[in-house]
Amino acid sequence: MDRRRFLGGAAGVAAFSVVPRHVLAGSGQTPPSEKLNIAGIGVGGQGAGDIANVAGENIVALCDVDRRQAAETFKRHPNARQYADFRVMLEEEAKNIDAVVVATPDHTHAVASMMAVKMGKHVYCEKPLTYSMHEARELTKAAREARVATQMGNQGHSGDGIRLICEWIWDGAIGAVREVHAWTTHAVWPQGMERPKETPPVPDTLDWDLWLGPAPYRPYHPAYAPALWRGWWDFGTGGLGDMGCHNLDPVFWALKLGAPTSVEASCSIFVPTITWDKPFNTESYPQASIVRYEFPEREGMPPVELTWYDGGLMPRRPPELEAGRPLGDKLGGVVFVGDKGRLTCGSYGNSPRLIPESRMRDYKRPAPSLPRSVGHHKEWVEACKGGKPAGSNFDYAGPLTEMILLGNIAVRMSLKTQEKGLRLAYDGPSMRITNLPEANEFLHRQYREGWKL
Amino acid sequence: MNGVNEGKDRLSRRSFMGQTAAVAAFTVVPRYVLGGARNVAPSEKLNIAGIGIGGRGEGDLDECRSENIVALCDVDERHAARVFKKYPDARKWVDFRKMLDEQKDIDAVIIATPDHLHAVAAMAAMKRGKHVYCEKPLTHCIWEARQLTLAAREAKVATQLGNQGQASDDNRLVSEIIWDGAIGPVREVHAWCNRPISTRGVGRPPETPEVPKTLNWDLWLGPAKYRPYHPVYLPFRWRSWWDFGTGVLGDIGCHQLDPVFRALKLGYPLSVEACSSNMDEGPGVKEETAPKSSIVRFEFPQREDMPPLALTWYDGGLMPQRPPELEEGRRFGEADDNLFIGDKGKMLGHRLIPEARMKEYGRPPQRIERSPGHHKEWIDACKGGKPARANFEWAGPLTEVVLLGNVALKMEKQLYEKGLKLRYDGPNMQVTNLPEANKYIRDEYREGWSL
Numbered sequence: 001m002d003r004r005r006f007l008g009g010a011a012g013v014a015a016f017s018v019v020p021r022h023v024l025a026g027s028g029q030t031p032p033s034e035k036l037n038i039a040g041i042g043v044g045g046q047g048a049g050d051i052a053n054v055a056g057e058n059i060v061a062l063c064d065v066d067r068r069q070a071a072e073t074f075k076r077h078p079n080a081r082q083y084a085d086f087r088v089m090l091e092e093e094a095k096n097i098d099a100v101v102v103a104t105p106d107h108t109h110a111v112a113s114m115m116a117v118k119m120g121k122h123v124y125c126e127k128p129l130t131y132s133m134h135e136a137r138e139l140t141k142a143a144r145e146a147r148v149a150t151q152m153g154n155q156g157h158s159g160d161g162i163r164l165i166c167e168w169i170w171d172g173a174i175g176a177v178r179e180v181h182a183w184t185t186h187a188v189w190p191q192g193m194e195r196p197k198e199t200p201p202v203p204d205t206l207d208w209d210l211w212l213g214p215a216p217y218r219p220y221h222p223a224y225a226p227a228l229w230r231g232w233w234d235f236g237t238g239g240l241g242d243m244g245c246h247n248l249d250p251v252f253w254a255l256k257l258g259a260p261t262s263v264e265a266s267c268s269i270f271v272p273t274i275t276w277d278k279p280f281n282t283e284s285y286p287q288a289s290i291v292r293y294e295f296p297e298r299e300g301m302p303p304v305e306l307t308w309y310d311g312g313l314m315p316r317r318p319p320e321l322e323a324g325r326p327l328g329d330k331l332g333g334v335v336f337v338g339d340k341g342r343l344t345c346g347s348y349g350n351s352p353r354l355i356p357e358s359r360m361r362d363y364k365r366p367a368p369s370l371p372r373s374v375g376h377h378k379e380w381v382e383a384c385k386g387g388k389p390a391g392s393n394f395d396y397a398g399p400l401t402e403m404i405l406l407g408n409i410a411v412r413m414s415l416k417t418q419e420k421g422l423r424l425a426y427d428g429p430s431m432r433i434t435n436l437p438e439a440n441e442f443l444h445r446q447y448r449e450g451w452k453l
Numbered sequence: 454m455n456g457v458n459e460g461k462d463r464l465s466r467r468s469f470m471g472q473t474a475a476v477a478a479f480t481v482v483p484r485y486v487l488g489g490a491r492n493v494a495p496s497e498k499l500n501i502a503g504i505g506i507g508g509r510g511e512g513d514l515d516e517c518r519s520e521n522i523v524a525l526c527d528v529d530e531r532h533a534a535r536v537f538k539k540y541p542d543a544r545k546w547v548d549f550r551k552m553l554d555e556q557k558d559i560d561a562v563i564i565a566t567p568d569h570l571h572a573v574a575a576m577a578a579m580k581r582g583k584h585v586y587c588e589k590p591l592t593h594c595i596w597e598a599r600q601l602t603l604a605a606r607e608a609k610v611a612t613q614l615g616n617q618g619q620a621s622d623d624n625r626l627v628s629e630i631i632w633d634g635a636i637g638p639v640r641e642v643h644a645w646c647n648r649p650i651s652t653r654g655v656g657r658p659p660e661t662p663e664v665p666k667t668l669n670w671d672l673w674l675g676p677a678k679y680r681p682y683h684p685v686y687l688p689f690r691w692r693s694w695w696d697f698g699t700g701v702l703g704d705i706g707c708h709q710l711d712p713v714f715r716a717l718k719l720g721y722p723l724s725v726e727a728c729s730s731n732m733d734e735g736p737g738v739k740e741e742t743a744p745k746s747s748i749v750r751f752e753f754p755q756r757e758d759m760p761p762l763a764l765t766w767y768d769g770g771l772m773p774q775r776p777p778e779l780e781e782g783r784r785f786g787e788a789d790d791n792l793f794i795g796d797k798g799k800m801l802g803h804r805l806i807p808e809a810r811m812k813e814y815g816r817p818p819q820r821i822e823r824s825p826g827h828h829k830e831w832i833d834a835c836k837g838g839k840p841a842r843a844n845f846e847w848a849g850p851l852t853e854v855v856l857l858g859n860v861a862l863k864m865e866k867q868l869y870e871k872g873l874k875l876r877y878d879g880p881n882m883q884v885t886n887l888p889e890a891n892k893y894i895r896d897e898y899r900e901g902w903s904l
Contacts, residue, residue, distance in 0.1 A: 186733030192745065268730055268746035269770030270649055287654065288730040288746045292774055305774075312732030312865075313771070316750055316763075317874055323886065326872035421775040421785025435781070 030098055032385045036122075039097045041086045041112045044069030044226060046126055047103030050153065051077070053377035054124070060096050063089045068205040069226045084207050086112050090119060097121055099384050103153070105229045106237050108213040110135035114453050117142045117150075122384040124377070126153035127245035128237050129394065129401040134444030136405065137431060138453055140398030149383035151376070151390035152397030154245045156348025157253075158373035164365075165336075165345060165352045166254040171366040173354060174338025180251050180306045181315035184243035184332035184347065191231040191238060191311065192268055192287035196221045214451035231284045237408055238285030239310035243347065244404040247332045248308070249392075250349035252400045254336075255304055259428020260293040260403060264421060265410035268311065286415065287311050291407035308407060318342050320355040402431070409433070409442045493560055495836045499584075502559045504549045504574050507532030508688055509588055510565030513615065514540070516828035517563065517586075524559055526552045531667040532688045547669055549574050553581055561835050564588060565615070567691045568699050569896070570675045572597035576904050579608045584835040586828070588615035589707035590699050591845065591852035595882055596895035598856065600904055602849025611834035613827070613841035614848030616707045619715075620827035626803040626817070627712040627793075633817040635805060636795030642713055642764045643773035646705045646789035651690035653700070653769070654730055654745040656737040658683045676902035693742045699859055700743030701768040706855035707848070709789055710764075712803075714851055716793075717762055721879020722751040722854060726868060727861035730769070739863070745769045749858040752874075766858060778806045853879070860884065860893040 030036050039061035040051045051059060051073055063083040064070030074082055083089035090097070099122035102112045110130040113123045117139065129152050130136040143150045156162060169177060199219040202208040208220045215234045222228075230236035251257065267289035288311025295304045309315060317327055318335055320342050327333060329346030336343040341359060345352040354360040373379055379390040389395075410424050413436065425435040433439040447453070493499050502524035503514050514522055514536065526546035527533035537545055546552035553559070561584035564574045572592040575585045585605070591614055592598040605612045618624055631639060661681040664670040670682045677696045684690075692698035713719065729744030746769030753762040767773060773792055775785050776799050786792070786801055793800040798810060805811040824830055830841035840846075861868065861875045864887060868875060876886040884890040898904075 186730070192730075264775055266767075266772035267770055269647065270653075270745055286746075286770070288769075288771070290771055307774075309728075311746070312728055312730045312744070313746070313748060314728040314732075314869065316765075317726055317872075321872070323874075324872050326870060419784065421772050421779075423775050 030385045032382070032387070034385070036098045036381060036384050037096055039063065039089060039093060039100045040073065040080075041089070041100055041102045041116075042104030042108070042126075043073040044071075045103065046153070047101065048073045050101045050103050050124065050126070050377070054101060054381060057099075057381060061089055061093045065207040065210040066205060066226055068203065085210055087115065090115055090121075094119060099123065099149070102126060104213075105211075105225075105235050106241060107131045107215045107229075107235045110139055110453060111214050111447075111451055114139055114142060117146050117148055120146055120148060122149040122380070123394075124151045124153065124380050125397075127397070127401070128152075128241045128404055129245075129397045130405075131235075131237060132442075132444045133402045133405045133409075133431060135453060136398045136401040140394045143394040143398075149380060149390065150394040150397070151380035151383070152245070152392045152394065152401070153376075154249050154392050154397065154400075155376040156246045156350070157249055157392040157396075158376035158379060159349055160372060161345055161352050162250040162253060162349035163368070163370045163372065165250045165343065165349055167366050167369055168343060168352065168354070168363075169254045169336065169338075170369070173341065173363060174336060174343050175340030176302050177255055177336050177338045178302055178304055179337035180255070180304060180334060181309070181337070182244075182247050182251060182306065182332070182334040183309035183314050183328065184239050184247055185310075185330065186312045187231065187239045187242075187285075187287075187310070189228045189231045189236075190223075191285040192270070193231070193284050195283045196223050212448065214447035216448060233283060233285065233412070236285070237405065238289075238411070240289070240291060240308060240404055240407050240411075243310070243332060244308065244407070245397075245400065246348045247334060248306075248404060249400065250345060250352075251306060251334060251336070252403065253396075255295070255301060256298045257295050257304075257306075257403065258298065258399055260295050260306075260406065260426055262294045262423050262425050263291065263406050263410040264423040265289055265291045265407065265414045266421065267411050267414060269415065269418075282415070285408075286411065288313050289411050291410055293403070293407065318344065318355060320359070322356055325357075402428075409439055412442055413439045491560055493836045495833070495838070497836070499832060499835050500558050500560045502526065502552060502556070502562045502583075503536070503543075504552075504562055504564045504578075505566030505570070505588075506536045508565065509615070510563065511536045511539075513563045513565050513586065513588070513828065516826075517832060520561075520832060524552055524556050528669040528672040529667065529688065531665065548672055550577060553577050553583070559583060561585070561611070566675075567673075567687070567697045568703060569593040569677045569691075569697045572601055572904055573676055573898075573902060575601055576604060579604050579610055582608060582610060584611040584831070585845075586613045586615065586831050587848075589848075589852070590703045590855055591707070591848045592856070593697075593699060594894065594896045595853045595856045595860070597904065598849045598852040599882060602845045605845040605849075611831060611841065612845040612848070613831035613834070614707060614843040614845070614852070615827075616711050616843050616848070617827035618708045619711045619843050620824035620830065622823060623803045624712045624715070625819075625821040625823065627791075627800070628716040629817040629820050630800060630803065630805070630814075631716040631793065631795070632820065635798065635814055635817065636793060636800050637797030638760050639717060639793050639795045640760050640762060641794040642717070642762065643767070643792040643794075644709055644713065644764065644790070645767040645772050645786070646701055646709060647768070647770055648701055648705055648789065650692040650698075650701055650704055650743075652685070653693040653743045654734065654738060655742055657741050658685050674899065676896065676898035678897075678899060695741060695743065695859075695863070698743070699856060700747075700862070702743075702747070702749060702766060702855055702858045702862075705768075705789060706766070706858065707851055709791065710766075710855065711843070711851065713764065713791055713793075714854075717753075717759060718756045719753050719762070719764075719854070720756065720850065722753050722764075722857070722877060724752045724874040724876050725857055725861040726750045726874040727858065727865045728869070729862055729865060731862070732865055732869070739866075743859075744862065746771050747862055749861060750874075751854070751858065776801070776806060778810075780807050783808075850879075853882070860890055863893050864890045 036057040102125040202220040267286035291308040331347035499520040564587040664682040729747035731744035749766040
């Protein structure tokens, strides 16, 4: 309990200025021997799993706008105080909480994480880090300034697969990589549809206004909450935002990617009506898309083209892959095309192999150069207690998320302009699309009254 | 049971013209042997019958207005009403089989039914020695395309597929530029089409509304499996429904890939792979309608002095990568277009890119005779002139390859899970590494229908 007194000064909350954690709290850290006091924000669904993964610590508060979704987690932690509004929770529990786990829908990640960061709380946030590129940039900056321990929920980052990929590529196993193809399978939520017209009553167990958070108001519909928000432009980030953070993670790390110089997209352009498709939907992510990024030369690595496929689309089978051997796994995969060979893996960087298998068998693997992970959530817990930064801390996860969300802007512009093969030129440091000014409107969005970053 | 083996037998037998009677009841007698068939001199007019005359059929008939339109057949009175009125002297029919049996003055037929009726109508006409103009794709399944090709050859009738784009100068320019070596050997072609056709990636409607009095639903279904009537199928919307149409690839492939096949002298591919937005849909969707968006990848072997070719098809809004040669700000092709990637340059449609390269290049030497018009080619052929350029010898194999793309699409999930590309033996119409795929080579017909 002693350590809490250091956090007393964190009442500066209201001012929302970011003060480095060590200033706020002196040494301010929870020693490894003590338990963290953790609050969950969005604790149904994936949040339930995240809370379970840190349940070795003290779960002191749980916040969810949907009591029914959260019921299971509420029950499992009877001593945790329950909240519906994370803003209220963070204010009331300011002195009791060391760290928060954010697993709301995408559109609420940034506002929740930012408030916590500004209060000097450590943050574990589900992927993608944020809904908009601007939010990712700001949140990354704020976390760095606040010196809090952060981790994004791309748990494949802690796997051995992604490390092997890095080590083999850095070892020159396939030579210089100039082309990469990555994909995920069909979304498990619907995409490519129009906004429902019915306005059913909001369930008693749901605070719809809080669920909407910073997003523009619209009437409640079960097509959004609790489970299907990922397909809607206003709330989710589509297949790319969801699975891209996992499947593009090994590409981003192994190839030391940062901001691309260009991005182009093409996608499924039709929305079904009863008998006739209507082109160019403005409400939801398309059913299938292809996004192509170009990255400049990096640290001795040549420029690389990265192509993303989703909604059932796939890259061509590499000729090296033996007949009868599936490409990737049930959730997608990656093909790295190098000057001297190809490497494939499944989703999350799992099961990397040089292909064909004879190549893999002949390959003399380098000694491991990357330390193995203690576990994704554990990395973060240890970082919160003064250990080394977690692997997918926001300095890593922010730029990864920016790249992914830029792809969605390309998808959006290809729908909006109805222009095929439109290539957006992008300047990473200034975060501007330089050849199509109107695309910049999607770098961020206006929050609803009462919400701010 | 196994249609493919049967097809194989037929092919090998058919390659010896003398033995063709082996095709059960469907003996095709060469036109000149048939007593009743009339030779029409170029100065005379043909007697033409239309089968499926609403929609696209109207346009085809109009293109042949210089001839006598003597009969019109349609199962949908309302959809055909305007055309019936336009040709008041033509006899009206609902069932093309009856028309062909009873009206003896017909020299030639124009078929513009839904895809699933093309083959039965075209075959019925050819068996009676009639010339045939048939809308694209030539048939609904690969096996039918093969049978029509063989039958047309034997019957020696004049044929033409309705891929009218082949008659353009642009179509010829594609071949002439490539044969001139302007972009060097071509190893990669990307073709895309954003045509909406109708709602895809959906399941069958549950309602069973009453059949309109103006429609003979049973005849509209023809050889297809019975299902209750619904306006979601017609007019036109059948294109998305696998039992009737052939998706975007079937609808447009025979147009758009025609110049690719001609310029690059393509035959059967070695393999096909496909993926689409239907990949993870259940059978209620994927067995019913074509996907909203798809990619189909064909690999062709070396042909003459041309290297192996990878041909990729995209539809539903998907596009290949924008070529860096394309000028900044320039629209990347039309709603449907082809990109040819050669060792020494690229061509978008029938123009080298960038445009500066085209200007510098000028025009290739003309090697291919220009067309008097797509329908005119056929009319001339019917009157003893030379064969039309998209006659069934050409259109049959082209349709087979296009429809093979649909076989791969229907098998996309199995191919993905088994880690395969679909390997294809073209001459024998056989998928060699995934036997289940062969069920899509030949349609099963409903009782009472046969080829």
